[in-house]
Amino acid sequence: MNEQKLSQRLQAVANYVPSKARLADIGSDHAYLPAWLVLNQKISYAVAGEVVQGPFLSAKKLVESCNLQAQIVVRLADGLQAISDQDAINVVTICGMGGFLIREILENGVQKGKLQGTERLILQPNIGEYSLRKWLMQHNYRIIAEEILEEDAKIYGIIVAEKDQRVVHYTEKELIFGPILMQEKSVVFKKKWQHEKVQKGKILKNLKKAQVSAENLAKLKEITDILERIDEVI
Structure with missing residues (x-):
């Protein structure tokens, strides 16, 4: 996997990023996702946020090697603290973490005014989907898409959510299995x-x-x- 060819998991995430979005990729690692989106002219601006020095430097190196410094800003910051108002972010991707950690990042983002409620959230939890779906429901985010896939003998789930003006409610069963996934009942x-x-x-x-x-x-x-x-x- 690199900025030219994403993993199946990250490609599935990329498919939910709207054209011309202003993206914040939190826990960006090597910044493969924002780099691929920019190189393929899907978006023109992204923030790649990393809280760990090693991945932060890896992301900076990749962005510089692709000469994408004008389109991708790499920031060393904790979660959504990587975002500034001037970024005008409207899509947030958080991939490859546990659902509890993603939930914590989102909650801190709300508490510190970094998450406005206007952003599309594209989340890929490795575990803890129940906890994450419950947080989304409690904060009135409606799950508009879900996907489950298998890659390298591991199963990954993707949750796409947007804030709703109406009250969002999911049953216990929907929180466990996913409101859309349990209807589709795919092979995976x-x-x-x-x-x-x-x-x-x-x-x-x-x-x-x-x-x-x-x-x-x-x-x-x-x-x-x-x-x-x-x-x-x-």
Whole structure:
């Protein structure tokens, strides 16, 4: 993967970036995504934000090697602190992190006035999708697109959300499985939840053998409930 050819995962993210968007790619790593978008004339301006010195320097090196300094600004900053008002950002991408961390970045962005609610959010959590969807619902972001794909034996999910003027509500099942993904029920979606069912089944089996305690009983009920939901959906 490089700025000329994205991974399948990042290409899927790029497909949801509207033409002529002003992008903030948070946790940009090598800045492959914004560089590809600029080089392919999809966008003309991007901020590549990194909180770690090594990836920050890698992103700067790539942008300079492609002579894209006029279109891509690389900033060393924590999360959405990389954005300034002058950037006029209308799309935020956060990829390759856990859902809890993405949720924290978004919450800090709201608290510090960096997230205005006018931006399209394109999020690719590795885990913790439930927590992230719940945050989006609580802040009135409607999920307008979802995608699930497999690359190099790993399954990735993408969530695209925009602020809605109406109250956004998702059921517990929709928060777990994804309101759009559970309707589409793709092959990869079924594969993911079949695997999850096997893993949860093993945990359930061990819990049934364990000493009875309030904690174990609560965990037993939690896993039984999710297994029932998996059976209902797939």
